[in-house]
Amino acid sequence: MPTTEPVYYSLTCYVNGERQTLRVRAANTLLHVLREDLGLTGCKPGCENGDCGACTILVNGLPIKSCLMLAVEAEGLQMTTIEGLRNSPVLSVFARKQAFQCGYCTPGFIVNCHGLLSAHPDANVETIRFWLESNICRCTSYEEIHEAVQAVFCAEERCKAVILRELRRGRYGRNPSYSENHTTDR
Amino acid sequence: MIPFDFEYYKPSSVREAVLWFQQLQVQRKNPMYFSGGTEIITWARRNSIQPGAVIDLKAIPECGVIGFHQDRLILGSCVSLSVLSSANPFPLLSVTALGVADQTARNQITLGGNICGKIHFRETVLPLLMSDSRVILAGEKGAREVSIHEVFLHQIKLEKGEFIVQILIEREYLSLPFFHVKKRQIGNVGYPLVTMAALKKDERTRTAYSGVCVFPFRSIEIDQALNDATIPLTNRIEQAIGKLPAPVVTNEEGSAAYREYVLKQTMAEAVITLEGR
Incomplete structure (x- = not known):
């Protein structure tokens, strides 16, 4: 039997470098807590079934579908949403290549691609294909998305070295050291 | 949005998990063990299951292991499919796991969760069946080691309150063609x-x-x-x-x-x- 009373849990996590302390229902998915409790509407509800990837965020650097994770599971974890990637090279390349049409799926693609760049900066075509298969674009803007991703991974070595150095320094939204002094209690 | 409420527990040991299950069962809360959680969340969102409590197994150290003990590969039930494929201790299992869902989902889906799912496919069990793997289970009566064939016939068949802690595979199977x-x-x-x-x-x-x-x-x-x-x-x-x-x-x-x-x-x-x- 489900419980009849809502059960709330204290949750402390780190979102885009900021420490957040929240009270959440155990039954709330991370997607809805990020959007409704923290106002981070960049992660989009699409299928809410783990198929489309519009709700993709990074958890401890790895892309996950926030519609398929309970918020209570995020205790102590580092999360990055599209709002935390405003200086990401991936974002600027997507903009420059106009790799979107309606734009609804775009945050998910950028977050996933950013996660790939951090985990596999020298990803080959096969690895890129494997990772990007997790996201769907209903407008079928795949040609432009493909071009943008290619541009990210084919950046000149000198340019890439700068990107990677900045990634490692947490320049693009993964900066745990920033978190302790920026607390938002909700 | 999941249309009902449930309680959430995150034990840090096998014994604690089993005790929580027993206690919640007595309270008629229909507890469910929870690993990657992708299928439970999906079914719950559709209101097809209504657990009153979930017991998250991911903080149990034994459930997160990938390693060898003597001549056996040990795989914790909460190892994600992407970690499993990346570590690649059993190439056939790696390629099978890479066929499940997509890369982002595989960061959440776990080996134990895939085997115990209700979905028809549960593909990661295929290499385990062919390699006559062994399974460490924990439950009310303690831990037991059994053949995969004893507990998986078309679907997983565990006793009430039992969960998979680890899967053991003899080393000789790992490098076969x-x-x-x-x-x-x-x-x-x-x-x-x-x-x-x-x-x-x-x-x-x-x-x-x-x-x-x-x-x-x-x-x-x-x-x-x-x-x-x-x-x-x-x-x-x-x-x-x-x-x-x-x-x-x-x-x-x-x-x-x-x-x-x-x-x-x-x-x-x-x-x-x-x-x-």
């Missing part, structure tokens, strides 16, 4: 028409299947038919098809007749591939 293919109607992500995995051990081919029937399976009778070198391959395959344990599935991916056609082609590919090795 293998074959794996997942054939879909279209594309690289999605449910299979046919998934077939095969291992060659002691000059005999072992096979296991998902997507063909409404459950994944390994069949000794099918393996005997496919290994009968006294008759032509097409006859062996016809005999193997006659030994399927249940009707072939018809669904949006394909009709039973088309699936059977694809299965026959796949069996031929597997036998030809492995007989040459």
